[in-house]
Amino acid sequence: MKILIVDDEPLILKGLVKIVEEVAPSGSDICSAFNAPEALETMKRFMPEVTITDIHMPEKNGFELIREARLEGICERFIILTGYDEFDYVRQALRSGVVDYLLKPLDRKEIAALLSRVNEELPAASDSEYSRHAERLLAYLQMNYMRDLSLDHLADRMGLHPNYISSLFKKETGDTLVNYLNALRIREAQKLLKTQPHSTVCAISRQVGFDTKHYFAKVFKKYTGTTPGAYRENQD
16 A cells, blocks of 8 residues: 655654554555655655645645645545644544544554554556556547546446546556646647637537537647637648
């Protein structure tokens, strides 16, 4: 199991890593980060099954980290860790859909039991199963890229856990779901801009799965270096 630990206090982070290393399920891979921006970058390459994060951090707090990580599809399971035993934090943690809420100092037995539970909930798969799941997932995206797709939707459709899909996707494509899906949509948009000269850019953006023309143009320029209109003009 891949575990990411996030805390902005170096000594506390070092202590947390030591405890988790001692109590985590056998074979666990543990990584750490000092703040939310560093954690988000780490997630993109590490793809943790669960992230243990402090709430109070500079720049971005733990809840902002959770929202961004889920939006990017780079981690779905979180354990909130804080020294503040206040109901508002508990309530916000529950609303964020975290696995659990733990108070500092960390109770070794409590975190051991929690990590064991998380590990048991993660699906195990052989290499052949892994390849089959990857083929199904990529085929589904190819046929349904124009729909409103999310990690939860794919998990429900494939009958797999969201964390497993994230890990599978990263291993198979070297990219996150969001980046892969956007790149796929932009490739299809390029084809339509060439073959449907009378369709508006707005209409094409909807055909490939973007809600607004503005966001479509922004993503299109990110992946192609030009705007949809300029791209179409250059095809003449």
